[in-house]
Amino acid sequence: MTIEFSNFTFKYWALEKPTLKNINLTIGKGEKVVIVGPSGSGKSTLGQCLNGLIPFAVKGDCSGSLKINGKDTKSLDLHQCTNIVGTVLQDTDGQFVGLSVGEDIAFALENQMVIQEDMHTIVKDTAKMVELDDILDVSPFDLSGGQKQRVSLAGVMVDDVDILLFDEPLASLDPKTGKAAIDIIDHLHRDTGKTVIIIEHRLEDVLHRPVDRIIMMEQGEIVANMTPDQLIASDLLEQHGIREPLYISALKAAGCQITEDDKPAYFSTLNLDKFKPQIENWYHQSFVACTPENSERLLTVNNLSYSYDGIKNTLDDVSFHINKGEFVSILGKNGSGKSTITRLIMGVLEPDTGSIFMNGQDLAQSSIFERSQKIGIVLQNPNHMISHHMIFDEIASGLRNRGINEATVERKVFDILELCGLKKYRHWPIDALSYGQKKRVTIATILVLEPELLILDEPTAGQDYHHYTLMMEFVRELNRKLGITILIISHDMHLVLEYTQRAIVIANSQLLADAPVNTIFSQPALLEKANLTVTSLYSLAHAMGIERIDNFIHCFIEHEAKNK
Ligand SMILES: Nc1ncnc2c1ncn2[C@@H]1O[C@H](COP(=O)(O)OP(=O)(O)OP(=O)(O)O)[C@@H](O)[C@H]1O
Numbered sequence: 342m343t344i345e346f347s348n349f350t351f352k353y354w355a356l357e358k359p360t361l362k363n364i365n366l367t368i369g370k371g372e373k374v375v376i377v378g379p380s381g382s383g384k385s386t387l388g389q390c391l392n393g394l395i396p397f398a399v400k401g402d403c404s405g406s407l408k409i410n411g412k413d414t415k416s417l418d419l420h421q422c423t424n425i426v427g428t429v430l431q432d433t434d435g436q437f438v439g440l441s442v443g444e445d446i447a448f449a450l451e452n453q454m455v456i457q458e459d460m461h462t463i464v465k466d467t468a469k470m471v472e473l474d475d476i477l478d479v480s481p482f483d484l485s486g487g488q489k490q491r492v493s494l495a496g497v498m499v500d501d502v503d504i505l506l507f508d509e510p511l512a513s514l515d516p517k518t519g520k521a522a523i524d525i526i527d528h529l530h531r532d533t534g535k536t537v538i539i540i541e542h543r544l545e546d547v548l549h550r551p552v553d554r555i556i557m558m559e560q561g562e563i564v565a566n567m568t569p570d571q572l573i574a575s576d577l578l579e580q581h582g583i584r585e586p587l588y589i590s591a592l593k594a595a596g597c598q599i600t601e602d603d604k605p606a607y608f609s610t611l612n613l614d615k616f617k618p619q620i621e622n623w624y625h626q627s628f629v630a631c632t633p634e635n636s637e638r639l640l641t642v643n644n645l646s647y648s649y650d651g652i653k654n655t656l657d658d659v660s661f662h663i664n665k666g667e668f669v670s671i672l673g674k675n676g677s678g679k680s681t682i683t684r685l686i687m688g689v690l691e692p693d694t695g696s697i698f699m700n701g702q703d704l705a706q707s708s709i710f711e712r713s714q715k716i717g718i719v720l721q722n723p724n725h726m727i728s729h730h731m732i733f734d735e736i737a738s739g740l741r742n743r744g745i746n747e748a749t750v751e752r753k754v755f756d757i758l759e760l761c762g763l764k765k766y767r768h769w770p771i772d773a774l775s776y777g778q779k780k781r782v783t784i785a786t787i788l789v790l791e792p793e794l795l796i797l798d799e800p801t802a803g804q805d806y807h808h809y810t811l812m813m814e815f816v817r818e819l820n821r822k823l824g825i826t827i828l829i830i831s832h833d834m835h836l837v838l839e840y841t842q843r844a845i846v847i848a849n850s851q852l853l854a855d856a857p858v859n860t861i862f863s864q865p866a867l868l869e870k871a872n873l874t875v876t877s878l879y880s881l882a883h884a885m886g887i888e889r890i891d892n893f894i895h896c897f898i899e900h901e902a903k904n905k
């Protein structure tokens with residue numbers, strides 16, 4: 342199935358200007374391509390033109406043509422498009438049709454009239470590939486964010502379509518499952534010859550397996566269309582605010598010049614010998630010792646246990662503390678209970694046993710409202726938080742609830758809109774925003790309230806590097822200047838390395854480790870237990886024969902922080 346966009350332009354009815362401008366792009370049958378680009382650049386819109394959601398479900402004006410296998414999509418209907426293109430959507434909640442995980446995976450098979458006996462086997466085998474076989478009877482809506490993402494992946498794997506489109510398949514997946522997902526996509530691609538299109542901000546993770554081409558979008562246009570080696574060796578990623586792989590950042594930090602001939606797109610193909618002297622030199626020159634942590638307690642979690650069903654403990658005797666002014670992360674496998682900890686801190690759930698103290702006060706004595714005055718939480722899925730139609734009102738709502746006068750509300754909201762890169766959208770309805778832009782709105786809504794403890798659940802999911810850097814630098818400023826304590830829950834190891842000092846690792850419902858990030862990331866066996874993976878920074882140091890990998894990681898963290 343060849344895909345051919347010719348002079349293709351698309352404008353949403355709700356917007357004045359076109360979102361896709363004069364796109365000329367051919368994707369050949371059986372190709373595997375990645376689409377990258379800043380948030381709001383039109384990646385999902387391009388994907389939706391392919392799967393027929395545009396123009397059949399979402400209205401707008403198109404000009405030029407989009408042909409799939411020579412057929413203009415204007416002559417097809419939505420049903421015909423979905424029979425050609427299978428999609429894993431960015432917001433998985435909108436995608437579930439079954440009452441259980443098993444039914445959901447089986448849905449596509451029912452449509453294909455697969456016989457019952459085969460159906461059970463196919464569903465089981467597919468669920469096993471994405472580690473869902475234990476929870477086939479659970480409702481998709483009772484799953485953690487990453488588990489939902491796995492259900493969507495499984496659903497599309499059984500689809501009998503020629504083109505597979507993945508819109509941010511990795512956003513909520515833990516690192517190990519993310520790698521497994523990329524392996525699965527790679528197998529599907531090689532075994533079936535299907536055309537595969539992956540839209541993703543986590544470029545290094547996608548490049549875990551080879552791809553044919555990377556297409557870069559910016560403001561509705563295609564600004565690059567080249568091989569991964571060409572792109573990684575160029576300055577284009579940096580210019581367009583897209584994060585380069587960690588090992589490339591480390592090589593550049595050491596002053597190495599990387600060319601296409603070095604085959605830099607994959608760690609496994611990169612010729613490292615050439616760079617060894619520079620890396621060693623940089624490491625020996627830049628090592629500085631860790632700064633000691635502040636020891637005044639803000640939050641103390643004591644022996645916390647919680648079970649949703651009264652049978653299996655989601656959290657089992659978990660204890661940790663967070664000091665005032667710290668920037669800490671919680672890491673762990675999908676479904677290990679990280680978001681559950683957040684719900685217990687907020688008071689949405691009550692612990693079965695154990696307690697949580699804030700500033701020496703037992704939170705069991707405080708209502709949800711009282712807790713929300715001190716603790717701000719940004720949930721994983723922005724669509725679970727938004728309750729107003731207009732962006733300004735959404736961000737202003739918390740301040741207005743506190744009875745703050747309108748002039749102050751306006752000033753604070755404008756300041757935060759600017760900081761979060763949302764100023765030009767202030768009069769927009771939230772519906773007209775991309776997923777990443779919505780996520781930024783929800784972060785702005787909480788940041789404007791300047792909480793004492795800020796908890797960010799997957800802050801970078803769906804965010805491009807440029808926007809997330811702006812936002813995280815602002816969060817870091819809140820942390821450094823105002824002493825606001827920050828807790829992030831994330832599967833984004835690059836983010837965790839860049840910003841947090843200490844990581845709390847949860848595995849199999851229990852606390853597995855609580856240590857500085859450079860210590861955590863230099864222990865492969867520990868990472869493995871929590872479905873985390875070593876980063877390419879570790880692999881680089883290892884390949885260079887550096888003994889104290891924790892020190893090497895620490896050097897890199899210091900370098901990044903200084904050069905932001
Ligand atoms: N349903 C819609 N109605 C009107 N405008 C929309 C709609 N969906 C997206 N847009 C607009 O189109 C632009 C591109 O959005 P799109 O979702 O394609 O971006 P994206 O590159 O996928 O971003 P992200 O990485 O944040 O998901 C955005 O500026 C957004 O405001």
Ligand SMILES: Nc1ncnc2c1ncn2[C@@H]1O[C@H](COP(=O)(O)OP(=O)(O)OP(=O)(O)O)[C@@H](O)[C@H]1O
Binds near residue numbers: 482486680721
């Ligand atoms: N409302 C609910 N009812 C029943 N079980 C639930 C509910 N919410 C979560 N669970 C289960 O509790 C476990 C922990 O979920 P939680 O959302 O805390 O995980 P998580 O570590 O945040 O995962 P992720 O990294 O995927 O976001 C999961 O196995 C999930 O299926």
